[in-house]
Every structure is written in structure tokens, then in C-alpha cells.
Amino acid sequence: SVLSASQIREAFLKFFEERGHRRVASSSLVPQNDPTLLFTNAGMVQFKDVFTGREKRDYSRATTSQKCVRAGGKHNDLDNVGYTARHHTFFEMLGNFSFGDYFKADAIAYGWEFVTKTLGLSKERLAVTVFNGEGGVPWDEEAFELWAKQGVPRERIYKLGLKDNFWAMGDTGPCGPCSEIHFHQGDDIPCAEVAAGRPCQGVACDCDRWLEIWNLVFMQFERKEKDAPLIPLPKPSIDTGAGLERIASVVQGKRSNYDTDLFQSIISRVSELVGKPYTQEGGASMRVVADHSRAAAFLIADGVQPSNEGRGYVLRRIMRRAIRHGSLLGLEDLFFFKVVDRVIELMSDAYPELRDSRTFILEVCKHEEESFRRTLNRGMKLIDEEVARMKQAGEKVLSGEKVWELHGTYGFPWDLTEIILKERGFEADIPGYERLKKEEAEKGPDGPIGPDKTIATVHLKLLERLGPTEFLGYEGVGHEGEGS
Numbered sequence: 052s053v054l055s056a057s058q059i060r061e062a063f064l065k066f067f068e069e070r071g072h073r074r075v076a077s078s079s080l081v082p083q084n085d086p087t088l089l090f091t092n093a094g095m096v097q098f099k100d101v102f103t104g105r106e107k108r109d110y111s112r113a114t115t116s117q118k119c120v121r122a123g124g125k126h127n128d129l130d131n132v133g134y135t136a137r138h139h140t141f142f143e144m145l146g147n148f149s150f151g152d153y154f155k156a157d158a159i160a161y162g163w164e165f166v167t168k169t170l171g172l173s174k175e176r177l178a179v180t181v182f183n184g185e186g187g188v189p190w191d192e193e194a195f196e197l198w199a200k201q202g203v204p205r206e207r208i209y210k211l212g213l214k215d216n217f218w219a220m221g222d223t224g225p226c227g228p229c230s231e232i233h234f235h236q237g238d239d240i241p242c243a244e245v246a247a248g249r250p251c252q253g254v255a256c257d258c259d260r261w262l263e264i265w266n267l268v269f270m271q272f273e274r275k276e277k278d279a280p281l282i283p284l285p286k287p288s289i290d291t292g293a294g295l296e297r298i299a300s301v302v303q304g305k306r307s308n309y310d311t312d313l314f315q316s317i318i319s320r321v322s323e324l325v326g327k328p329y330t331q332e333g334g335a336s337m338r339v340v341a342d343h344s345r346a347a348a349f350l351i352a353d354g355v356q357p358s359n360e361g362r363g364y365v366l367r368r369i370m371r372r373a374i375r376h377g378s379l380l381g382l383e384d385l386f387f388f389k390v391v392d393r394v395i396e397l398m399s400d401a402y403p404e405l406r407d408s409r410t411f412i413l414e415v416c417k418h419e420e421e422s423f424r425r426t427l428n429r430g431m432k433l434i435d436e437e438v439a440r441m442k443q444a445g446e447k448v449l450s451g452e453k454v455w456e457l458h459g460t461y462g463f464p465w466d467l468t469e470i471i472l473k474e475r476g477f478e479a480d481i482p483g484y485e486r487l488k489k490e491e492a493e494k495g496p497d498g499p500i501g502p503d504k505t506i507a508t509v510h511l512k513l514l515e516r517l518g519p520t521e522f523l524g525y526e527g528v529g530h531e532g533e534g535s
């Protein structure tokens with residue numbers, strides 16, 4: 052019989068426990084003592100100080116199923132959600148870690164054994180990647196030979212560059228090459244390259260034909276200063292991450308994470324409320340609602356609340372997106388909490404914190420939807436009017452003032468406005484909006500109360516305390532947080 056996602060999660064943790072790893076609980080989505088990092092975005096985050104040697108634990112091998120959110124900062128997958136079959140805002144990352152204990156040979160052997168024996172994935176459909184030596188760091192011949200030794204055909208070991216196959220904790224600190232395991236889902240899956248008349252890039256392509264399921268990071272170097280040469284670490288370490296949703300989709304023979312048991316019951320709740328069946332083709336809105344309801348449930352359980360600043364603002368943007376997609380689906384009454392309740396029901400055995408704060412989570416969702424719904428229609432009307440006006444005038448870009456007004460008066464987060472305009476073939480002047488936001492903040496405590504007062508003040512305070520190099524802002528595109 053086919054493994055459920057819960058069974059896969061348990062099989063993974065047990066596999067590594069049997070090989071001397073300590074099973075460690077997931078840490079919170081809100082990283083402890085790290086103001087530069089928006090949300091926990093990889094399994095290694097809770098072990099960062101262990102890897103650098105600043106913190107000691109009474110074990111040198113660990114395994115986790117880590118709650119992750121990638122919706123801002125260095126890893127921002129928000130815009131992919133609903134449109135690729137593999138990206139979520141919230142997902143679970145399975146991982147095994149070695150703190151100066153075993154290295155490449157064991158990490159590769161464990162990884163291969165788990166996917167081919169425990170999960171029983173067909174070797175014919177697997178490929179791996181190793182670091183190609185781009186940028187002057189030696190190519191990872193060692194990993195290449197170790198994969199070959201496991202029986203991976205040499206022509207299915209691909210050499211990739213810095214972007215995909217080299218990992219660094221930051222400008223300084225531990226770093227090293229990595230290896231990814233990919234699963235071939237089929238060449239009939241649409242590929243943007245092929246559509247543009249170019250060949251599909253296979254494992255290096257952004258399409259879903261070859262799905263990246265597991266990343267093995269070999270921390271073997273250290274950089275003492277920015278751009279300084281790499282020094283070999285005396286005790287190299289291992290950090291790996293495999294997305295449970297993607298593993299479940301290949302194990303369950305699906306081509307989309309949304310077709311796995313992790314999502315089916317959430318999607319059917321949405322489809323039940325809408326009164327229409329879910330289909331792959333027209334299902335983007337249902338997928339967005341399903342994805343975002345998981346993120347909302349887990350973020351609220353970890354103490355984040357929708358607000359106009361920092362983490363809370365990201366949560367608000369996620370929730371308001373979901374609510375707008377619900378509205379597009381024809382849902383006129385409060386619905387979001389009903390979907391979130393299904394998430395709580397489905398995930399509470401693995402994450403009891405959901406059950407523990409169920410009432411609170413549902414209240415926060417209801418409240419947020421009520422306050423957004425009060426202005427949703429009026430805000431949409433303003434956008435419609437502006438779009439009509441721009442069409443008449445032959446304009447393409449909505450002014451920063453209007454984006455600001457939508458934010459302040461109608462509670463439309465800037466990125467929501469941007470998406471809605473994009474859907475209609477228009478753009479939004481986000482830099483202009485940012486300028487207005489900054490101007491409002493600079494008017495100081497006696498100036499008019501802008502809706503983003505709090506976010507701006509908190510931001511400036513942090514900037515003062517940490518300096519611009521350490522804190523680049525939660526919203527900045529170039530924000531270099533931590534994570535794999």
C-alpha cells in the first residue's frame with residue numbers, strides 16, 4: 052500500500068534514529084534570537100550555533116521534521132504558490148544533521164538508501180547533481196565518485212554551479228558544496244523553456260519535469276572574512292533538507308503536491324464551500340487558499356498575528372491574498388477560518404500546538420477576514436475605476452499615491468494591489484509607494500498618522516541598533532537571511 056505523508060515523516064525520522072541520530076522537535080517558525088531572519092526557512096536554522104561551534108549539544112547527529120515558511124527575505128516563494136506544483140509558503144522540511152561527526156560518504160549512502168530502499172523510488176527516475184567548481188572553488192569530484200559508487204549511472208550525475216550547488220551560511224561562516232536528488236516526473240509536463248523554443252534544462256530547469264526532492268549540504272569550508280579564501284573545516288558537517296510535500300507527491304505517484312493526502316482534504320474543504328469540483332487546470336485559486344491556510348494556522352500557532360509590521364505584515368499579506376482568492380471563487384461569507392480548521396484537524400497529531408491554540412487561531416482568522424471584507428469591495432471598485440481610467444489615458448502604471456491609498460484606506464497590502472493589477476495587464480509604482488511610506492515615517496510622531504507608522508518606526512529602531520548591514524529590512528528583495 053502507498054505510504055501516507057505521516058508515514059513518510061515517521062519513516063524518515065525512524066530511519067535516522069536507527070542510525071544514531073537524535074530525534075529533535077521542530078523549532079518555532081519565529082527564529083529565536085535572530086532579528087535578521089524573517090521566518091525559519093530550513094531545518095538547519097535551529098542548529099546554526101551548533102554548526103559554528105558556539106553551542107554544544109549532547110549529541111552529534113540529529114534528525115527533524117522542521118516547520119518552514121518561505122514568504123519573504125532571501126527565500127521568497129510566495130509568487131510561485133498556486134502556479135508551480137512544488138512551491139509552498141509553509142512546508143515541512145525533513146532533515147538529517149551531522150555536527151562534525153559523519154561526512155559526505157555516509158550522508159550520500161543514507162540518502163540513497165532512504166529514497167531507493169525505504170521509499171522504494173525507481174532508480175531509473177532518479178538523478179543527482181554535484182558542484183561543478185564555478186568561481187574557483189574545486190569541483191566536488193569526491194561526491195561524484197561517491198554517488199557513482201552507490202550505483203548512480205555517471206551520465207545521471209550532473210555538474211551544476213554556485214546558484215544551485217554551493218551553500219553558504221552568510222558572507223562569513225561555514226559553507227560548502229551540495230548535492231541534490233531529483234526525480235523525473237515526465238517530459239510531457241509543460242516547460243517554459245520549451246514553450247519559448249529552447250530545450251528544457253533538465254535538472255537545472257525551473258520546470259517541474261525534474262523535481263528536486265532533497266538537498267544535501269556538505270559544510271566543509273569556512274570563510275573568516277567577506278570574500279576571503281576558503282579554509283577547510285577541521286570537522287566538516289552535514290545539513291540536509293527534503294520537502295515532505297514533494298517526497299509525498301513522488302511516493303504517491305502524483306505530479307502535484309496538491310494531489311497528495313497532505314492537501315487533498317484541505318482542497319476538498321475549499322471545493323465543498325465553493326460548491327464546485329477542484330480541477331488542476333482551473334484550480335489555482337483553490338490551491339492558493341489551501342496553501343495559505345496552512346501558513347496562517349502554523350504562523351498564528353507560533354505567536355505571529357496579522358499586523359502592519361514585520362512578520363505580522365507578511366502573515367496579513369498571506370491571509371488577505373487567500374481571502375481575495377476566496378472572493379474570486381465566489382465565497383461571500385467568512386470562509387477562511389473554516390479551511391484553517393480543516394488544517395488544524397489534519398495536522399494536530401504531528402503538531403499538537405495547533406490543537407492547543409485552535410480557538411485562538413480561528414478567532415484571529417475570523418477577525419482578519421471581517422476587517423478585510425469590510426473594505427474589499429470598495430478597494431476593488433477603486434482599482435476597477437483606476438484601471439478603466441488608465442485604459443482611457445493609455446497609462447500602464449498605477450501611481451504610488453493610489454497604492455498608498457489602497458493600503459491605508461482599504462487595507463490592501465502593496466503586493467496584493469500589484470498582483471491584481473498584473474492580472475489585468477497593468478503595473479503598480481511600488482518604489483513610489485515606498486517613498487510615500489518613508490515620508491510619512493519621517494514626519495515623526497507629530498506628523499499625520501500613516502497606516503504604516505508602526506512598521507516604519509520599528510524598522511528604523513532596528514536599523515539604529517543593528518546597523519544597515521545586519522538588518523536590511525523584512526521587505527527588501529536583496530535581504531540576505533540565513534537558511535540553506
Ligand code: ATP
Nearest residue numbers: 128137138139142263264265266292293294297535
Ligand atoms: P527549488 O529549486 O525547487 O526552489 P530549493 O533549491 O530552493 O528548491 P532548498 O533550499 O535546497 O530548496 O531546500 C531543501 C528542500 O526543501 C528542497 O529540495 C525541497 O524539497 C524543499 N523545498 C524548498 N522550497 C520549498 C517550497 N517553497 N515548498 C515546498 N518545498 C520546498
Ligand code: MG
Nearest residue numbers: 126127128138
Ligand atoms: Mg527555491
Ligand code: MG
Nearest residue numbers: 215231263266
Ligand atoms: Mg533548487
Ligand code: MG
Nearest residue numbers: 215231263266
Ligand atoms: Mg536546493
